[in-house]
Amino acid sequence: MEPAPPVISVADLHKSYGDVHAVDGVSFEVGKGEVFGLLGPNGAGKTTTVEILEGINKSDSGKVSVLGLDPNLDATQLKERIGVQLQTAALYPNLTVVELIDVFRSFYKHSLPTSQLISDYGLEERKSGLTKELSGGQRQRLSVALAMVNDPELIFLDEPTTGLDPQARRSLWDRVAALKQEGRTVVMTTHYMEEAEQLCDRVAIMDHGRILELGTVDEVVSGHFKERSVRFGTVPAFDDAHLAQLRAVTRVAHETDETVLYTTDVPATIGDLDRLADQVGAQNLDVAVKRPTLEDVFLELTGRALRD
Amino acid sequence: MSRFTRGLVPLTIANVKSYVRDRGALFWTIAFPVLFVVLFGSIFSGGPTTFNVGWVDQDQSPAATHLRAGFAEVSLLNLKDASQDDALAQMRDGKLDAVIVVPAGLGAAMTSGGSGAAGSPFQLILYTDPSKQSSSGTIQQVVGQVVGGINQQLSGKPPTIAVQPQTLQTQNLTNAAYFVPSILAMALMQLGVFAAIPLVAQREKQILKRLSATPLARSTLVGSNVFTRLLIAVVQTLIIVGIGAVLFGVSVLQPLAVAALVVLGAVTFVSIGYVIASYARTEDSANTLASVVQFPLMFLSGIFFPIAFMPQWLQPVAAFLPLTYLGDALRQTMVGGAAYAPLYIDVLVLAGWLVVTFLISARYFRWQ
Secondary structure (H helix, E strand, C coil): CCCCCCCEEEEEEEEEECCEEEEEEEEEEECCCCEEEEECCCCCCHHHHHHHHHCCCCCCEEEEEECCECCCCCHHHHHHHEEEECCCCCCCCCCEHHHHHHHHHCCCCCCCCHHHHHHHCCCHHHCCCEHHHCCHHHHHHHHHHHHCCCCCCEEEEECCCCCCCHHHHHHHHHHHHHHHHCCCEEEEEECCHHHHHHHCCEEEEEECCEEEEEECHHHHHHHHCCCEEEEEECCCCCCHHHHHCCCCEEEEEEECCEEEEEECCHHHHHHHHHHHHHHHCCCCCCCEEECCCHHHHHHHHHCCCCCC | CCCCCCCHHHHHHHHHHHHHCCHHHHHHHHHHHHHHHHHHHHHHHCCCCCEEEEEEECCCCHHHHHHHHHHHCCCCEEEEECCHHHHHHHHHCCCCCEEEEECCCHHHHHHCCCCCCCCCCCCCEEEECCCCHHHHHHHHHHHHHHHHHHHHHHCCCCCCCCCCHHHHHHHCCCHHHHHHHHHHHHHHHHHHHCCCHHHHHHHHCCHHHHHHCCCCCHHHHHHHHHHHHHHHHHHHHHHHHHHHHHHHCCCCCCHHHHHHHHHHHHHHHHHHHHHHHHHCCCHHHHHHHHHHHHHHHHHHCCCCCCHHHCCHHHHHHHHHCHHHHHHHHHHHHHHCCCCCCCHHHHHHHHHHHHHHHHHHHHHHCCCC
């Protein structure tokens, strides 16, 4: 059986604004039903890349295919089939939720019933309220609901949970998971590593208009870090020279009141650590094992935190 | 369904709803012009609608009596007989608006076979107060027409044009009759120059960007914005004309022409509003720019007083401004009155502004 053609295929994409190379040779593919994350700081080129895919910005060069269409040429046809949520886009403040959804539905040949969107996105209580009176979480859900009015095959989410409290964030994550369940393809940008780790099948880390890393979260992380960290509350009786000689330990570090051992073999290191604790009479070491995160990868790649 | 019409009606309804729910916008486009009509109308036409005119008969002939009867028929004039000195004194005291003096010799001139043969016509003397521009202008008009009518009767030919008081009233521009079309023109101008500000705000708040990710055509977006403004213009017109009719008795002579001019004027100023929006980056700067544009238009286009009363050096400026022509055209078609330019010139100038500003905004309006 032939593998399904990719929903998005980008090859050597370039886009400049004057002297600034906003997108400088980007290539990737997104398969059907995949949740794909674009990560990177502001100005990394994520937004420009996504806008080109959405058909609202034109590329300078490169080959782009979205749902089999060329966004430069078939933008209108493409827009019938995709859904777009923009984090920064305000809504018509003086329309009610229902009115706004209905207006958006009128732009498309085919659309989902308003009542279904209202209930899918938990907006029943506020459906007659003006959008300017919605809470941040409700507004964000409405913004995603508007992206869904045309029952799109491919959805672009732009920082969908920025500014939301943890509960609202969880509920949006559930919605994104549901979109995947329904067989839709999702491309999302995010600043939150936890969000990318939770939701994305694959991620691309971008900076300065280029993709620095591309793959599943595990691939990206383990490609950079063979080590795991073993952490425990600092014990004054330990000295770093001893700790560094435990099996498989490559490095010893201290973070606030924790000691961190980087290791290539977690069980060996923990076994040695136990024996050392017995020797010095330390009890109840609160040991935690952590793998490095995307945040650590990003820090190493760019020398700065993702949320600059 | 063509691409242009898809979403047009729902988006226009949404725009109107947004507009009506925005109290500030509602005030500026509906309440503000209404206040203007009521205030200016009341202030400037609060006085009597009749003029007290002193009648000084120094001739005492049947012809003079006949002449007096001709003036007395005009309901606008309230004649008061007096001696010349007495009448002029009363006028200085403000008790009379004008004085008409019939010098001795009228009867003799009539019986000698009219004025024609002798060359120069018999002179009536009319005193008016030039500081009361509108009342003196009106009185001069009325007197001129009465005399004209009587001249025709005296010439022996059957009167081809009878002096009808009704004709006199429509031709005579009371203050309210001047203000109502003027303020309608001003309201359309304001509606227009601020028209594109919602689009600038939507651009700034990335609503335009969000809409550009839908199949909605830009022409639909603009079309809906223009239709929204036209609907508001219609409502404004009905309110202003209604108030003019109910409070000040100003009726509309040519309703169809007025309707066409309201549309042309609204579209022209909306197009000017789009040029403003093309040069403004933010909603605030667009608002400032629109205000900067609207004030000279308001004061230099013969809205509050006829252009003839403006200083000479400013009059060429008025001749350039589109509001001059919209005001003039609306006055001509609503209440008659003296034309600043022939109606077709008014229409041509407005259409010229429309075409030029449309081309500029089509070229320079920034969507992102």
